Amino acid sequence: MTCEQLAQLYDEYALGVLEGEERAELEQHLARACPKCIPGVAEARGVVSHLALAAPSVEPPPELRAKIMDAINASGEAARATTVIKQKTFTSQRSTFPAWAWLVAAALALVTGYTIRQMSRQTDQLAELRKEMKIATTQTQALQNQLEMDRMVSSVMLSPDSAQLKLEPTDKNMPVVHAYLHPHMGVAITADQMPSMPAARTLQLWFVPKSGKPVSAAIFHPDASGQIALVAPVTIPLNEIAALAVTDEPAGGSPQPTTAIAWIAKVNN
Amino acid sequence: MERILQRDPGALEALYDRYGRPVYSLVLRIAQHPSSAEEIVQDVFLQLWRSAERFKIDRGPLEPWLFTMARNRALDFLRLKREKQRRREDSDSDILPSAVMRPDPEGEIDRSRRAEKIRALMTSLPDAQRKAIELAFFEGLSHSEIAAATGEALGTVKSWIRGGLLRLRESFGEASS
Numbered sequence: 391m392t393c394e395q396l397a398q399l400y401d402e403y404a405l406g407v408l409e410g411e412e413r414a415e416l417e418q419h420l421a422r423a424c425p426k427c428i429p430g431v432a433e434a435r436g437v438v439s440h441l442a443l444a445a446p447s448v449e450p451p452p453e454l455r456a457k458i459m460d461a462i463n464a465s466g467e468a469a470r471a472t473t474v475i476k477q478k479t480f481t482s483q484r485s486t487f488p489a490w491a492w493l494v495a496a497a498l499a500l501v502t503g504y505t506i507r508q509m510s511r512q513t514d515q516l517a518e519l520r521k522e523m524k525i526a527t528t529q530t531q532a533l534q535n536q537l538e539m540d541r542m543v544s545s546v547m548l549s550p551d552s553a554q555l556k557l558e559p560t561d562k563n564m565p566v567v568h569a570y571l572h573p574h575m576g577v578a579i580t581a582d583q584m585p586s587m588p589a590a591r592t593l594q595l596w597f598v599p600k601s602g603k604p605v606s607a608a609i610f611h612p613d614a615s616g617q618i619a620l621v622a623p624v625t626i627p628l629n630e631i632a633a634l635a636v637t638d639e640p641a642g643g644s645p646q647p648t649t650a651i652a653w654i655a656k657v658n659n
Numbered sequence: 660m661e662r663i664l665q666r667d668p669g670a671l672e673a674l675y676d677r678y679g680r681p682v683y684s685l686v687l688r689i690a691q692h693p694s695s696a697e698e699i700v701q702d703v704f705l706q707l708w709r710s711a712e713r714f715k716i717d718r719g720p721l722e723p724w725l726f727t728m729a730r731n732r733a734l735d736f737l738r739l740k741r742e743k744q745r746r747r748e749d750s751d752s753d754i755l756p757s758a759v760m761r762p763d764p765e766g767e768i769d770r771s772r773r774a775e776k777i778r779a780l781m782t783s784l785p786d787a788q789r790k791a792i793e794l795a796f797f798e799g800l801s802h803s804e805i806a807a808a809t810g811e812a813l814g815t816v817k818s819w820i821r822g823g824l825l826r827l828r829e830s831f832g833e834a835s836s
Contacts, residue, residue, distance in 0.1 A: 401824040402802075405792075406734075409801045438824070439723040440831045441796045442730065443681060443774040444781050445688035450679050454697050458675060458704045462668050550728040551706060 391415050393426040400427075404434035405441075414537055420547060421540035421619045423568060423580050431548065542621040546570045546578035557634060557653035567618070567653045569634050576623045577607060577634070584612035587638075593618075593652075594643045597626050598633040607634075609643040631657045663711040671708055678722070679704075681770060682729045689733035689797050692740075699736060703729045734799040773831070780830055787811065788819040795820060 396416050402408045403416055419427040546552055547570045557567040564585070570578040579595060587593070592611060596604040608622035624631075636653040637644075662670030682703060687696040706728065781789050787809065794800045794808060802820065806813040 401828060402820060405795050405820070405824065406799055407795045407802045407805070407820055409803060435727050436720065436723040437828050437831055438796070439726040439730075440773065440777050440827060441792070442685040442726040443770065443777045444793075445681075445684045445797070447680060447774065448684045448687050450683035450700065451693070451697060454683070454700060455672070455675055455679065457697070458701050459668060459672060461701060461705055462671055462708050549731070550724045551710065553710065 393419065393424060393430075396427055397430055400430045400434035401438060403431060404438040414541070417544040418537070418540045420544040421580065422617060423547075423582070428547075435548075539621065540619060542575070543578045543580060543619045546572045546575045546621055547580070549575065552578075553657070555634060555655040555657065557636060557655040559653050560651060564652070567636060569655060571624070571628070571631075571634070571657065573624070573628050576621045578621045579608070579610070579618055581612070581618040582616060584616045584618055586614075586616070587611055590641050592639055592641050592643060594637050594639040594647070595622060596635045596637065596647060597624070597631050598635050598654075599626055599630050600632045604635065604647055606643060606645070609639070633657055663708065671704065674707070674721075675704055678725055681774075682725060685726060686729050686733040689730065689799075690736050690740075692736075695736055696733070699729070699732045703732060730796075737799060776830060777827075780826055784823060784826070788823055791816055791819045792823045 391412075396419060399408055399412055399416055403413065408416065416427065416431075420431065549570075549572055551574075552570040552572040555569040555571060557569055559566065565581055565583045567579060567581040570580075572578070577595075592609045594609045595607040597607050598604050605626055607625065608620060610618060610620050612618050633654055633656050635647075635651045635655075637647040637649050638652055639648060663674070679700070683696060683700050686699045686703075687693065690696045690699060703725070707725065781792070784792070791805050791809065791811075794805045800808060802817055803813055805811075805820075806816045809816065811819075
């Protein structure tokens with residue numbers, strides 16, 4: 391769908407009723423930082439938020455104000471960020487050629503050579519079909535995984551609790567990497583027009599703490615179209631993160647950065 | 660917001676005085692549980708305090724941001740509660756007392772006017788259409804979940820919701836953009 395077609399769905403998406411392919415397609419646009427859909431959905435959220443005023447007006451308990459102010463005065467505590475990234479794994483199922491089929495083939499082979507050739511041809515066709523099915527299953531699973539990741543990325547990007555950061559490249563020829571830091575859902579990373587990388591190298595995202603050594607957050611590659619869209623868990627307290635940084639590392643990542651910072655953004659806590 | 664950025668607790672008090680009531684009303688409508696609503700509201704204002712810098716940089720008007728955050732947190736609570744109830748029936752006796760229902764206070768004229776407008780709009784909708792929108796906004800149900808809950812056809816539910824949102828946009832769209 392085009393952005394103009396998706397614009398018809400912004401309000402329903404903001405309300406939270408959209409589902410299925412329409413929702414997935416819009417979320418894919420949002421995950422890729424679509425310059426039309428992101429402000430469109432934000433504006434729709436503003437419209438839909440008016441429904442909040444349809445709730446019966448109720449005076450909050452008088453002590454709630456004092457509780458909030460007490461908590462503010464005692465604030466400074468560490469934010470808790472525990473996000474579990476659901477990593478989907480899939481296994482391929484291998485079925486075996488049924489024994490009876492072999493027996494039948496063998497029996498028929500005794501009868502005529504013609505039948506043997508027929509069986510052989512059918513077996514080849516079956517093997518080919520299985521191979522195609524396996525490829526299709528793998529492709530479907532890969533698409534589902536990508537869709538799930540896109541959905542997670544857009545959830546983090548659109549959350550009002552997320553802080554948006556720009557990771558500026560040290561090489562001015564490189565594109566900006568966008569990060570959305572959420573206290574619970576994790577950090578979403580998106581970028582376009584990234585150069586391709588050799589298989590022996592990987593990009594690695596780091597949480598740079600206010601004190602101590604950088605902590606690895608994720609390793610990733612741009613896809614074939616030069617895009618990045620991923621969500622990684624926040625593994626150190628949010629208010630201890632001084633910066634997000636990306637370095638170029640050997641495949642599999644490194645325990646600590648081994649090259650100069652390629653992208654960086656300071657985090658204001 | 661500038662004063663909150665300067666870590667002035669008085670500024671948050673002022674914001675609470677302005678938005679505490681509508682935020683609490685929204686959260687209570689969704690959560691249907693006064694003590695949980697209090698916790699959620701407290702969490703929302705603490706988040707506002709901690710995230711003021713982010714809000715200033717990234718967001719538009721404060722009110723939609725605050726309402727969206729409050730709604731999301733309350734719906735999270737509701738979903739968690741439903742999940743628990745699916746596993747076992749709990750005896751939740753903390754029911755909303757009708758005595759806490761009061762009219763809007765004076766002073767928040769603009770919001771009161773908009774609240775009247777939205778309530779009038781909701782009242783003007785046919786019962787089934789209003790119910791569908793309420794199930795979506797206050798209970799976080801999707802198109803097909805609303806169809807299942809109301810026994811209506813999915814297409815009917817979609818057209819109700821679209822029609823209702825169109826009316827909402829006609830009433831408030833320009834003011835929000």
